Amino acid sequence: MASTTTEHPLASVPAPALRRAHFFMRLSRAWDFRFEALARSGQIGRWYSAVGNEIATVTTALALDPGDVISTVHRDLGAILATYLDPTRLAPELFVPDDVTAWDALRPHPRELLHRLAAQVLGRRDGFTRGVDRSFHYGLLKPEWGVRHVGMISHLGSMIPVAAGLALASQQQGTRAVAVGYIGEGATSQGDFHEAMNLAGVMKLPMVLVVENNQYAFSTPLSEQYACEKISDRAAGYGVAGVTVDGGDFAATWAAATAAVKRAREGHGATLFEVTLPRMRGHAEGDGSYDLIPPAEKERFLAMDPLARFEREMTEAGLVDAARVEAVTAVTRAIVEEALAAGMASPEPEMREATRPVFAPGEVADAFARQHAEARS
């Protein structure tokens, strides 16, 4: 067929990157499916699904180098997986030797990290916070692995200035590291968005703010969230670059993401990077917010599924076949099952974690410990 020539836009993406991206998007999707099921059956209290966000999160994370930093919120599992994991050790049957990157050599074995991630989202002892905070409310700063990840607080917009500060440190330290902040369109209505984008513009910070615009913030549609045409229109007001890409178009998102990261790394400043996404799930599973979406709109969103479209385009371009898609799907499902089993096997948190220190070791921590505070409770 004429359409399967190398002129296909996906052919401009290096083949190892396509294999890696496909794997992480499928892994993220498999994880969501499994945890959505756990939420529906009441085995976990809450799940915020990233179904539909995979191209946005995975392309932007794969555009990074070791030592770059991500700041994530609810629906950024794809970015977390793509940053933490060496897929070639996790699923060697799906990769070729050329797929191994220099960054992979720095990363620890992916299986243990996945187990800890599962324990974290389940609130268990082996999670990164050992049960003290939930889901993606944590960070993992392991520069020796090339991994620098800052998680969220629930006041989501508050993380945007933090991303700006991570970029500021890069400027101060002269490392050329780029900070990528992830946020939803709802949080762009908060004052911290404005303050941080203004800082990013004035200080020319090496930062990319990925706005995952999935049409609704909890139940609030775009028409009640902002009155401009596109969120990226605001970039001009901050003196930063602004771009809006279709989060269902892998090649376009990949190209824009690599350009934005390159721009930041080369000292040309920040990008307000809006990705439009279909609303394929509610705010949290089972909270009723999905029911508010009109049925025709739901149908349209489901038909836009970015991952399905990516696999269709890859197939049309002759870059994968049905057997490959099936293999990636099956392998990622199995990986999730194993991680979930390990997470479930992790014990409940130890009771002493509740009273663990609020201060890092030093004079203040010593002074805190000298008080009779614990006895007064």
Next chain:
Amino acid sequence: MSEITYLDAIRRALDEEMERDAAVFLMGQDVAQFGGAFRASKGLFEKYGRLRVINTPLCESGAVGAALGAALAGQRPVVEMQFADFVSCAHNQIVNNVAKTYYRWEQPVPMVLRLPFGGGVGAGPFHSQSPEAWFAHTPGLAVVAPSTARDALGLLKSAIRDPNPVIFMEHRFLYRREKDVLPPGDLTEPLGRARVVRQGTDVTALSWSWTLHECLAAADTLAAEGVSVEVVDLRTLSPLDEETVFASAKKTGKIAVVHEATATAGYGAELVARLADLCFEHLDGPIKRVCYADRPSPYAKKLEQSLMPGRERVVDALRRLARY
């Protein structure tokens, strides 16, 4: 040896710590070439350059959030609030993001927030407040308030070196009025340690910052009447040096808590609660509070002065207490 003001001491602490550790940097409104609203950072921009003495746009939340990001990336930010009153714009970043990070995921946040605070100069409702209790209430924040130039220097140096967020309360009225003769060298003061600045046997005044000096003046007045007042400077409010505070309470059995912040739910209330709980059997009278009246600060100086917990009110409270 040279005599320096409380404000010079702040500048010296910043300079010495920036010299000592390249990760230390200062950010805030007008802090660079201008040197800050009070000139606390005068000359530092010229010495350390634009990446370490950073003018921010007019924002507080954004500045504190960015300082948190920088701290997570290995920097040691010092953020100047132009006036302590404006820190309310950064409240969420401080109490939810900065303060909770270490407990949540065990990542230290070395950060100092410098708050020029306090009244007495007729600056009105938005340039006069004493907001220490807003932060003492939040686990994960240290609150430090020096009353002398020596402590301003030593405690700020220690605060910058500590791996935790420190709310550093600098009294504007003391900036140019309070002076100490200080030797050269690395003069740190320990965090979390109060100091008995005047020994006494009859009553104890617990205080910090500007009101500490009012307590000392009151102690002089009462000494002439034969009342021996012990004056304790908390220096670090939170975590509290209970050992020093309780020792004085046990010694005199009569306590007045004196602070410039408004009374209701002020930090004095916490002191009273701990003393009542843990020193009850040593008390020989009620625990008195001498605080700002529960009002915003009026602009006209005479009106403001009528609400301030000045030395006359301290004398009155201590005198009545001594009679028990």
